[in-house]
Amino acid sequence: MKVEILSRELIKPCSATPPSFRKYNISLIDEFSPNMNVPTIFYYSATDQDTTLSVPIMSYKHLKNSLSKVLSSFHPFAGRYNKETHSVDCSDQGAEFVEAKVDVQLDDLLSQRKNLKVEVLNDLLPCPLGAVDEYTDPLLAVQVSAFSCGGFAIAVCSSHRIADMTTTISVVKAWAIATKMELGYVVDNDVPNSWNFDSALLFPGQNLPSLPSGISRDKENIEVHKVVTKMFYFSESKILSIRERAKVDKLSKILPTRVQSVFGIIGKAIIDVHVANPENPKGYAVVQAVNMRERTVPPLKNQFGNLYLAAYAQSVVGSEGVELPYFVDCLSSSVKSAIDNCSVVLSLQKEGKPSLSQELRELLKSLANPEIYFAGTFSSWCKFPLYEADFGWGKPAWVSNANIPMKNLVILVDEKSGGGIEAWVNLKESDMKEFIKHNEIKDIIDCN
Structure with missing residues (x-):
């Protein structure tokens, strides 16, 4: 092209x-x-x-x-x-x-x-x-x-x-x-x-360092950044199957969300790839963005800027890798905690309590810990009205991401019908080669 x-x-x-x-x-x-x-x-x-x-x-x-x-x-x-x-x-x-x-x-x-x-x-x-x-x-x-x-x-x-x-x-x-x-x-x-x-x-600024993206100012180049992007398609039926498998309580009728389940299967594969190497640390951490706008009191519906909390999940896994139900439960718990924080974050800020800034500083400190493998930044664009953008040519036939050379970044986007999910996974070249061989991911590829 x-x-x-x-x-x-x-x-x-x-x-x-x-x-x-x-x-x-x-x-x-x-x-x-x-x-x-x-x-x-x-x-x-x-x-x-x-x-x-x-x-x-x-x-x-x-x-x-x-x-x-x-x-x-x-x-x-x-x-x-x-x-x-x-x-x-x-x-x-x-x-x-x-x-x-x-x-x-x-x-x-x-x-x-x-x-x-x-x-x-x-x-x-x-x-x-x-x-x-x-x-x-x-x-x-x-x-x-x-x-x-x-x-x-x-x-x-x-x-x-x-x-x-x-x-x-x-x-x-x-x-x-x-x-x-x-x-x-x-x-x-x-x-x-x-x-x-x-x-x-x-949320007054406090001269915090930005979350490092690792992206240079030059045009994206695989040879320079060594980060590749692949899109993996999860069908509606496949997502339902993963949600069933991700239940902690197998007798429960309550399923994990579709987003947490897809993040779970991808995050598990990323972690397993590194846990399999004994030279890598056994601790891992993931961060997921949680939109706070309509969850605050009062809601911040028409607020310009970045309005999200970073749900942080950290744990340790054994040599066999991470169990899917445990990992999805860990992700879900961190997101629930962030959502609960949304309801009080404005009142705490007014009272002068440095809760949010303290949390962000602690998060940056944790991400810099060499003993913890940073397994991913997860962001869900599901439920955003991306396919409503009609400029006079009708609704989009497709909405895509691009190659973002930020390693271990995962972005989920609803397919046009809304049933399936397209997962845009950005990994180091060497990691992607192992990632696509993982049984869980290979199964997704074979289904397509």
Whole structure:
């Protein structure tokens, strides 16, 4: 697949950001978040072959106009991060907009997705994933790539310095609605009119180091990073089977969640690969992001930024590896504890108790412990309305991740039907070779 860049430009908000909003302070959770751009790619099939030639010109114009309008409501995305002051200069520098064309048909790409070399998808991204935290780095960059058949891909890279997936998908949703309105569609606009930009007041920054991503500022390169990405598809029936096996109490009718069960089978394989080597430590730890927005009191539904807690699970395994029910129960317990903390985190913060900052510092300390093998950062994008992003071409045919050279990162995404799950697993090359040989993972591959 060859991708040719046609143009790059900065899209500025259609109305100037008021002086009172021109400085956006990042929060404690923003500080802790990995220093990387998060990629999401939306693919749209051609719907009318007779009008293919006129679609790109029309679409680029309307996409730019609507993005300009949306940036007025999400002004930090048009600014630049200042790492010296831990704040965003919201002087309307602009989001980056890239136009490109691809020399293959979209259907050919989609037909290969279960066996795709994921690194080719990075050519659809507008910027390197590690190009963050310098003043010249856009906080939002998009690339619109036209396939030879008339289909399109819209790739969105948002800086984890100021945004989690809830924030990013909210921007994408607002942009899609604004584009359809530009095209003359009558749409049901359920995007909130106003967002809150005061996360730093709720969780003041404390100059915490970010969670190290290990990603360089250069374009992703397997030879340099030695981290590969593979997508593993879990069917609805396979997930149900794993949930049954993952029960601690075999007589219970209550099943672990689909997300915890898939994380469990993947995490077990990652840990087993390392436990099999006696030179590696027997302790392990995993971290899972837990969205706190609607779980706090009061809820923080329309809060801009990173709003999540890090559920931390740590244990020790024997030479035979980790037992699936125990591991899933361990994950589930850590997530439940984080959810319980969501209900009190705001009140503790108001009382001046450093609970969250203390927890994050302890977590960073644990992750630096050489006696503990860090088995994974787990993030679930399941239940996010990724497939609702209709820019006027209909809903996406597929939504993908890309090659993220951050070892032991696992991201789960619902398939379009909502029944199955696509697991995007990022591992060191040597680990991936052993991972795909693991009986549990081999079984998943064989089922596909």
